[in-house]
Amino acid sequence: MFVVIEMKEKIISKVKKVMIPIFLSVICGSICGNVVYNIYADKANYELSNSKVYLVQVGAYSSIDNMKVNTMASNYVYYEDDGMYKAIIGITKDYDNVERIKSLYNGDTIVNEYYLSDKNISDELGKLDDELKEESDDDKARVIIDDMLNIYKENEGVKLVKVNEK
Numbered sequence: 001m002f003v004v005i006e007m008k009e010k011i012i013s014k015v016k017k018v019m020i021p022i023f024l025s026v027i028c029g030s031i032c033g034n035v036v037y038n039i040y041a042d043k044a045n046y047e048l049s050n051s052k053v054y055l056v057q058v059g060a061y062s063s064i065d066n067m068k069v070n071t072m073a074s075n076y077v078y079y080e081d082d083g084m085y086k087a088i089i090g091i092t093k094d095y096d097n098v099e100r101i102k103s104l105y106n107g108d109t110i111v112n113e114y115y116l117s118d119k120n121i122s123d124e125l126g127k128l129d130d131e132l133k134e135e136s137d138d139d140k141a142r143v144i145i146d147d148m149l150n151i152y153k154e155n156e157g158v159k160l161v162k163v164n165e166k
Contacts, residue, residue, distance in 0.1 A: 051122050052163070056090035056101045057110040075146045077153055079160075091148050093122065094129040104142055117159035124151050 058076070061067035067078060067085040077088045089109070090101035102109050116122050128148050135141045152158065 051116045051119070052093065053114050053116045053122070053125065053160070054090075054092050054095060054098050055088045055112045055114060055160075056092075056098060056105075057112055058087050058089050058105070058107055060084040060086045075149055077149050088149070090145050091125065091152055092129055092132070093125050094133065097129055097132050100132060100141065101145055104138055104145065113163040114160040115163060117161070118155060121151055121155055121158060 059067065059070060060081075061070060062084065064078075064085050067087050071087045075089075077091075078085050079088070080086075089105050090098070092098060092101065098111055116125075125148055128144055128151070132141055132144045132148075135144060
């Protein structure tokens, strides 16, 4: 009988030696994982919510020459997507300014929504968006829109990730 009790105590002692470290490592791992996740989740949510931009497109052309001939706007940027050259007459972070840009440039437009990878450009566009909202003179508004396009033009390495098409 004494041997059975002694065996039980040894088994319980071995189980405690194995289970306590496993239990502690699971708790520590879950705490560390939660902390790391929260750091990156907050950063990702902030970047995604603050980096959305709207591109006002006036056309898609099969060649760069067609785009240059058919684009009536004096100042625009373009990019190539799926073999088509797309002319952009406005870039803004504020969707209310999209309607303002459309009204200043007559013609058919398409609005594409993107995420912008550069925080500095995003901040500069935000400031110009505020100026555009307050500006009532159409000529001065066009200058502000041109400044927005120039910010994008000056930074060639900017990455845009398409969200959807409106």
